[in-house]
Amino acid sequence: MQNLGQHPVNNAAETIERLSLLTWPGVESVEFQGWRLRFAGAKGHRPNSVAVLDFSGPDLEVAIAHVEAAYAARGLKPMFALHPAAKPAALEKMLDVRGYRAEGHSLVYTAQASEIAEASSDVRFDAPEDFARLVRLGSKSPEDGEERLAVVARLAIPNTAAVAFHEGVGRACGHIGLAHDGDMKMAAINLVRTDPSFRRCGLARKVVQALAGWAQNQACDFLTLCVEETNTPARRLYESLGFKALYGYHYRVKG
Incomplete structure (x- = not known):
């Protein structure tokens, strides 16, 4: 068994965040262009946010708009979980442009x-x-x-x-x-x-x-x-x- 703590931070973060999908799941999850949209219908951050470990979409702005529509349809605010392994690299800058605020700063x-x-x-x-x-x-x-x-x-x-x-x-x-x-x-x-x-x-x-x-x-x-x-x-x-x-x-x- 490998020790994740000895891996480069980005690699370790990706593995930890991927395994965390199992240790703290939402009620519903939907795969979209490499992202995982999670819904729990309550106020918690992690089970109501988008896990952004991969991205295969051709257009980031269109993908974000799709996420916003999916969360709005469930009466939830769209929320993205950002960490060193988040993909694509331009995501946070685009969220800034679209008026997303940062909250819930935490450490692993x-x-x-x-x-x-x-x-x-x-x-x-x-x-x-x-x-x-x-x-x-x-x-x-x-x-x-x-x-x-x-x-x-x-x-x-x-x-x-x-x-x-x-x-x-x-x-x-x-x-x-x-x-x-x-x-x-x-x-x-x-x-x-x-x-x-x-x-x-x-x-x-x-x-x-x-x-x-x-x-x-x-x-x-x-x-x-x-x-x-x-x-x-x-x-x-x-x-x-x-x-x-x-x-x-x-x-x-x-x-």
């Missing part, structure tokens, strides 16, 4: 599971109700929480959720999904959440370490996770565990 972090994994008696993998409660508690809105849980429910890959308990009550959680393409295998960590009253107690750290252990048991040593650029506490946690930022991405949204 990577690490080796073997360097992070650590079991804890405080962490359980059999607490779905606590996991759902903590995801809802840590989401921006009730709709956001339900959308994220819906993504987890429709995963068609090996995945699991972990919950850290304090005095018998679930106080932090996280989720991990395993995707592979040939000899490339990736475990993506998502939905790391902590009860606000129990932050800075080391519970999220235990969750991430336990999830890394699960990845190891699945014969996967390559971990990824995404975090908003402005989320300094989360970035500090992941960096202290040994995660390193590999590349940034953001979304371009019309209107």
